[in-house]
Amino acid sequence: MxxxxxxxxxxxxxDLTRQLLKFQELGIEEEHIYMDKASGKNFDxxxxxxxxxxxxxxDLLYLDALDRLGRDYDGILSEWKEITRKMNADIVILENKELFDSRKFKAMGDMGKLMEDQFLSLLSYVAEQERKRMLQRQKEGIAIAKAAGKYKGKPRKYTEKNASLIHAVELYQQGDKTVKEIVAITKVSRSSFYEYLKENDIKRNA
Incomplete structure (x- = not known):
């Protein structure tokens, strides 16, 4: 194995450093750590x-979080099942390792497969719907900014990075988290976050 x-x-x-450090702490050899800087919209x-x-x-494969595998609902389910069932390897999600460890599901037999399918379907669906809501909120925010005369320039093309920035802004406006905590949660860079706030004239709610 x-x-x-x-x-x-x-x-x-x-930056991939945070994920890399987690893998190194597990004692995984460098030659067996694979890292991409690429969109999760497909698996190419x-x-x-x-x-x-x-x-x-x-073999055993570690992932930091389920969305590191991919961003597409059907794709996540397909890749997970191919690796764990067709290739007969295992996957552990460090963010939810008490729940998402394919070895535990396999030990439960057919009932484990059913539970695994349900959990994966739920989390993959929630992740995909959240991205759609972020996109909608971004469009609504631009419309409001335009109406108030605060919008400058053309709207940015929607990307996963922008979706993360929208999420970061929402946390920022809630007012109960520091910028350090926000960038750690959303995985956006501090410079991109501040640039986005300035560009869209966003202030923290009182």
Whole structure:
């Protein structure tokens, strides 16, 4: 059995260090750590494909979070099942390792498969719907800013990075988290966050 790890961020501006440190703390050898700076909208990523081709029966794959695997509902389910059932390897999600450890589901037999399918379907669906809501809120925010005469320039093309920025702004406006906490949660860079606030003239709610 070989223990592997896969990490991903969506853009070149984002940092993989946090994920890398987690994998190193687990004692995973560098040659078995695969990292991409690419969108999660599909699975045509260089390091992901190399990692997948290297998987053998009995291998164990660590991911920091489920959305590092991908961002597409159907794709997440398909890739998870292919790796754990067709390739007979295992996956552990560090963010939810007490729940998302395919070895535990396998030990439960058919009932475990049913539970695994339900949990995966729920979390994948929630993640996809949240991205759609972020996009809608972004559009609504732009419309409000335009109406108030505060919108400058053309709206940015929607990307996963912008969705994360929208989430960061929402946390910021709630007023109960520091910027340090917000960037850690949303995985956006501090500079991008401040640039977005300035560009859209966003103030923290009192």
């Amino acid at each position: 070989t223990t592997k790890a896969y990490g991903r961020v969506s853009t070149d501006q984002q 990523r260089p390091e992901y494909q190399v990692m997948k081709e290297s998987i053998k029966e009995g």
